[in-house]
Amino acid sequence: MNTMSAPTTEIRSGMPPAAPGAARGPSKHLIFSLGKEEFAVPVAKVKEIIGMLEVTPVPHTAEYVRGVINLRGKVVPVIDLRLKLGVPSVEYDARTCIVVVQPEMAKSVFLIGVIVDGVSEVMPVQSSDIEKTETFSHGLISSGYVQGVAKIRGKVKILLDLDCVLSQADLQQLL
Amino acid sequence: MSVEADLLTWIDSLIVETLAFSPEEGLPGGARMATLAGLCARIVPAATDLGMLETAACAEGLARQIASPGPGFSALLEEQIELLQMNADSELAARLSQQRVAAGGSAEVFQDLSMIGDFISEAREHLETIEQELLLLEQSPQSAEPIHAIFRSFHTIKGLAGIFNLTSTRDLAHEVETLLDLVRNGALPATPSLVDVVLACADRLGEIVNRLDDDRGGNAVALPDNSELLERLRNEMMPPDDEPLAVEAGGGVQEASGGLMIAPTLSPIDEQLTAGMGGLETSSSGADASAARRRANDANSAHVKVETAKLDFLVDMVGELVIAQSLVQQDPSLAQLGEPRLGRNLSQLGRITTDLQKIAMSLRVVPIRQTFQRMQRAFRDLVKKSGKQAELELVGEDAELDRSIVEQLADPLMHMIRNSVDHGLEAPGEREQTSKPPIGKVRLVASHQSGNVLIEVSDDGRGLNRAKILKKAIERGLIPEDANLPVDKILELIFEPGFSTADQISDVSGRGVGMDVVKKQIQKLRGRIEIRSEPGTGTTFLLRFPLTLAIIDGLTVRVAGERYILPLHCVHEIFRPIADSIYRVNGAQEVVLVRDRVVPLLRLYQMLGRTPETTDPYAGILIAAELEGRRYCLLVDELLGKQEVVIKNLGEYLGTMPGVSGAAILGDGCVGLILDLEGMLSKESYDAAA
Numbered sequence: 030m031n032t033m034s035a036p037t038t039e040i041r042s043g044m045p046p047a048a049p050g051a052a053r054g055p056s057k058h059l060i061f062s063l064g065k066e067e068f069a070v071p072v073a074k075v076k077e078i079i080g081m082l083e084v085t086p087v088p089h090t091a092e093y094v095r096g097v098i099n100l101r102g103k104v105v106p107v108i109d110l111r112l113k114l115g116v117p118s119v120e121y122d123a124r125t126c127i128v129v130v131q132p133e134m135a136k137s138v139f140l141i142g143v144i145v146d147g148v149s150e151v152m153p154v155q156s157s158d159i160e161k162t163e164t165f166s167h168g169l170i171s172s173g174y175v176q177g178v179a180k181i182r183g184k185v186k187i188l189l190d191l192d193c194v195l196s197q198a199d200l201q202q203l204l
Numbered sequence: 205m206s207v208e209a210d211l212l213t214w215i216d217s218l219i220v221e222t223l224a225f226s227p228e229e230g231l232p233g234g235a236r237m238a239t240l241a242g243l244c245a246r247i248v249p250a251a252t253d254l255g256m257l258e259t260a261a262c263a264e265g266l267a268r269q270i271a272s273p274g275p276g277f278s279a280l281l282e283e284q285i286e287l288l289q290m291n292a293d294s295e296l297a298a299r300l301s302q303q304r305v306a307a308g309g310s311a312e313v314f315q316d317l318s319m320i321g322d323f324i325s326e327a328r329e330h331l332e333t334i335e336q337e338l339l340l341l342e343q344s345p346q347s348a349e350p351i352h353a354i355f356r357s358f359h360t361i362k363g364l365a366g367i368f369n370l371t372s373t374r375d376l377a378h379e380v381e382t383l384l385d386l387v388r389n390g391a392l393p394a395t396p397s398l399v400d401v402v403l404a405c406a407d408r409l410g411e412i413v414n415r416l417d418d419d420r421g422g423n424a425v426a427l428p429d430n431s432e433l434l435e436r437l438r439n440e441m442m443p444p445d446d447e448p449l450a451v452e453a454g455g456g457v458q459e460a461s462g463g464l465m466i467a468p469t470l471s472p473i474d475e476q477l478t479a480g481m482g483g484l485e486t487s488s489s490g491a492d493a494s495a496a497r498r499r500a501n502d503a504n505s506a507h508v509k510v511e512t513a514k515l516d517f518l519v520d521m522v523g524e525l526v527i528a529q530s531l532v533q534q535d536p537s538l539a540q541l542g543e544p545r546l547g548r549n550l551s552q553l554g555r556i557t558t559d560l561q562k563i564a565m566s567l568r569v570v571p572i573r574q575t576f577q578r579m580q581r582a583f584r585d586l587v588k589k590s591g592k593q594a595e596l597e598l599v600g601e602d603a604e605l606d607r608s609i610v611e612q613l614a615d616p617l618m619h620m621i622r623n624s625v626d627h628g629l630e631a632p633g634e635r636e637q638t639s640k641p642p643i644g645k646v647r648l649v650a651s652h653q654s655g656n657v658l659i660e661v662s663d664d665g666r667g668l669n670r671a672k673i674l675k676k677a678i679e680r681g682l683i684p685e686d687a688n689l690p691v692d693k694i695l696e697l698i699f700e701p702g703f704s705t706a707d708q709i710s711d712v713s714g715r716g717v718g719m720d721v722v723k724k725q726i727q728k729l730r731g732r733i734e735i736r737s738e739p740g741t742g743t744t745f746l747l748r749f750p751l752t753l754a755i756i757d758g759l760t761v762r763v764a765g766e767r768y769i770l771p772l773h774c775v776h777e778i779f780r781p782i783a784d785s786i787y788r789v790n791g792a793q794e795v796v797l798v799r800d801r802v803v804p805l806l807r808l809y810q811m812l813g814r815t816p817e818t819t820d821p822y823a824g825i826l827i828a829a830e831l832e833g834r835r836y837c838l839l840v841d842e843l844l845g846k847q848e849v850v851i852k853n854l855g856e857y858l859g860t861m862p863g864v865s866g867a868a869i870l871g872d873g874c875v876g877l878i879l880d881l882e883g884m885l886s887k888e889s890y891d892a893a894a
Contacts, residue, residue, distance in 0.1 A: 083874050085867070085874060085875040085877060086814075087854065087858060088811075088812040088813050088814070088863060088864065089862065089863065097858075097867055097877075098875060099875045101524060102520055102524035102869065103852075104855060104867045104875055106857045106858050139855055139856045139857060141857050
C-alpha cells in the first residue's frame with residue numbers, strides 16, 4: 030500500500046465552485062492521467078492518494094462502480110474514472126491508483142475513491158490559463174463533466190468537475 | 205462573592221465530616237461534634253446576612269440536633285445536612301439571578317444556549333426519577349425513600365428554574381415541594397389522588413422543558429398556565445376530614461448506610477397495616493430492593509455523559525485495531541524472524557486488544573430498565589382511562605441489549621401493552637364470570653436466551669378471537685374466502701397491513717396504527733416477533749432481538765470468487781446436496797428435496813449477478829435458510845467459516861442497496877458484503893414479476 034499523504038494546502042476560495050472561469054488567482058491542482066489525456070482537480074477536494082487495493086464488488090450497481098474498499102476501517106466506494114467517462118478500460122498496473130476525494134453534494138460530505146491511470150504532480154493553475162469549453166463540440170469535453178481546459182507549459186490539462194462526475198443522478202436509475 | 209464561597213466551603217466541610225461517621229459505632233466523638241457545631245455556628249449568621257433564610261433555619265435545626273443527639277442520630281444528621289445543602293444551592297442561585305436581573309440582564313441568562321441545554325437535560329433526568337419514584341410510592345405508600353427522592357428532585361428543578369427566571373415553573377415546583385413536605389412529615393398520606401396530582405405536575409414540567417428544548421434560546425417561549433394545577437395542589441394540601449388518623453407514612457423509617465432498614469418504632473397501626481397487606485409487603489420490599497440497588501450504583505460508579513457519535517467512532521476504531529493487530533500477528537515474515545521477545549510483546553498486545561474490544565462492545569449495551577419503566581407509567585394511565593383493573597409486572601429489567609434497540613423498543617412495546625389493556629383484558633364483570641381474578645395482569649419479561657434477548661409481553665385476558673380475525677381478514681380482502689389456514693397463520697394475520705380487531709375506536713387504541721407497524725419496527729431492529737394465544741387464557745407476544753446491532757454473527761461463504769457474509773440467524777442447516785435431489789419444476793424453478801420437503805433452490809451467484817466458476821450445484825454447498833416463514837436453499841461454492849463481524853454501511857454514495865445490508869472488514873483487511881437475504885428475495889420476486 031504505497032500511501033502518499035494528501036496535500037494539506039487548502040485553497041478553497043481560489044477554485045471556481047460552479048461557474049467555470051470565475052476564478053481569481055492561482056489554485057493548486059492535482060494532475061492525473063487517463064490514457065494520454067491529463068486531468069486536473071483542485072487539491073482541496075482530494076483527501077489522499079493510495080495505491081490500488083483489493084476492491085470488493087457490489088452487486089446491481091453500474092459498471093463503473095468497481096465496489097468498495099477498506100480505507101482504515103471506513104468502507105469507501107470506488108469508481109473507475111475510465112469507465113465513467115467512457116474511455117476504453119485497461120488492465121490495472123503498478124501506476125494505477127485510487128484518488129480519494131471528498132465531493133460536495135447537495136447535503137452531505139463523504140469519501141469516494143476514483144481509480145485513475147496514475148498521478149503526476151500538483152501544480153498551480155492560474156485563472157488566466159483556463160479556457161472555457163462552450164465552443165467545444167467534441168465528445169468528453171462537451172459532456173458537462175469538464176469545467177474548462179488549462180494550457181500549462183505548453184501542455185493541455187482538462188479541468189474536471191468532480192462534483193458533477195460523482196453526482197448520483199445516474200447511479201439512482203440503476204437501483 | 206466571598207461570603208457565599210465561604211458558606212459553600214463550610215457546608216462542604218459539614219458533609220465531609222459526616223461522611224466519616226459509621227452508624228455502627230454509635231455517636232461520633234466529642235471532637236468531631238465540636239467541629240460540626242462550630243461549622244453550624246458560622247453558617248447561621250452568614251446565611252442570615254445574605255438573606256438566605258431557609259438555609260439559616262436549616263443550619264439552626266442542625267445545630268440543635270448536634271447539641272442533643274438522640275436515636276438514629278447519624279441518619280437524621282445526614283438528612284438535615286442534605287437539606288441544608290439543597291437550600292443553600294437554590295438560595296444562592298436565586299440570589300445570583302436576582303443580581304443579574306438587577307444588573308438589567310434578565311434575558312442574558314437565557315441566551316446562554318449551553319446553559320439552557322444543561323438545564324433541559326438535568327431537568328429531564330430529575331423528571332424521570334420523579335416518575336419512577338412516584339410509581340414506587342403508589343405501590344408502597346409507607347416507604348420513606350421514594351418521597352425523599354421525589355422531594356429532592358422537585359427541589360432541584362425549583363432551583364434550576366430559579367436560575368433561569370422561569371418564575372411560573374419555579375412556583376409550580378415550589379408548590380409541589382410544599383405538598384411533598386407535608387407528606388414527608390407524615391401530615392398527609394400519599395393517596396392515589398395525591399400521586400396523580402404530582403404526576404400531572406411532573407408532566408407539566410416535562411412539557412415546559414420540551415418547549416424550551418424546541419425553542420432553544422428564544423425568549424418568547426409560551427409557557428402553559430399552571431393555575432389549574434396549582435389549585436389541585438392546594439386542594440390536596442387540605443387535610444382530609446374523614447381520615448384524621450393519617451397513616452404516619454413510615455416517617456420514622458430511616459436507612460443506615462449499609463442498605464439495612466432500621467424501622468425504629470412502628471406504631472401499632474403501622475404494624476397492622478403491614479401484617480394485613482401481604483401483597484403490599486412484597487411490592488414494598490421490591491421497592492426497597494430497587495432503591496437499595498440504585499443507591500449502591502450511586503455510591504460505586506460515577507458517570508460521564510458522552511456523545512453517542514463519539515462512542516460509535518470509538519467502537520469502530522477498536523474494531524480496526526483488532527483487525528490490524530491480527531494482521532500483524534499473522535504476518536508470515538514474523539514467524540521467520542524467530543524472535544521470542546517480539547512474540548511475547550505481540551501476544552501481550554493481543555491480550556490488551558481483546559480486553560479493549562470487550563469494553564468497547566459493552567459500551568453499546570444498556571439495561572432495558574429505562575424503557576420498561578416508561579411502560580409502567582404509560583400502563584398506569586392506560587388502565588385508568590380504560591376503567592379496567594390491571595397490574596403490570598416487570599421482570600428482568602437488568603437484561604442488557606443494544607442501546608439503539610432499547611431506545612427504539614418503546615413504541616412497539618407501548619403499542620402491544622395498549623392492545624393488551626384495551627382488547628386483551630376483559631372488563632371486571634366479564635372476568636368474574638370466567639372465574640378469573642378481578643385484577644387483570646400484564647407481564648413484561650426480558651431475558652437472555654441463546655445469545656438473543658427475549659422480551660415477552662403477555663396478558664391473562666380473553667385471548668385472540670380466531671373466528672373474528674378470519675372474518676375481518678376476509679372482509680378486508682387479505683385472504684380468499686375459502687382459505688383454509690392453520691391456527692398460527694390465522695394469528696399472524698393481525699400483522700397484515702390494515703388489520704385491526706377493535707370493534708370501536710377508543711381513545712386508547714385503534715388509532716389506525718396496527719400490528720403491522722409493530723412488526724416492521726421490530727424487524728428493522730433485526731428482531732423477530734411471534735404470537736401465542738389461547739382463547740380465554742390470554743395472549744403472549746414473543747420478541748427476539750440480537751444483543752447488539754453493531755455486530756452480526758455471520759457465516760462467511762465464497763460465491764463466484766468473492767466472499768460474502770450471511771447472517772447466521774436465518775441459517776438453518778448446511779449440507780452437500782445428495783445426488784439426484786435437485787429438480788427443475790416447470791422447466792424454471794429449481795427445487796431441492798430436503799428430508800422429503802420440497803424447497804426452492806436459489807443460486808446465489810445468479811442473484812448477485814456474478815459469473816460462476818461452476819454451474820454444477822452438486823459441486824457446491826447448500827445452505828437452508830428460513831426467510832419470512834418460508835424455507836429456501838441457497839447455493840454457494842464454499843463455506844469459509846463463522847465469525848462475528850462489525851457491520852458498516854456502504855456509505856451514502858451507494859446508499860441502500862437491495863440485497864446488501866452492509867459491509868464488514870474481514871480478518872485480512874478486505875471488505876466483505878453482508879447479504880440481506882430478505883431484501884434479495886423481495887428484489888428477486890420483484891424482478892420475476894416485472
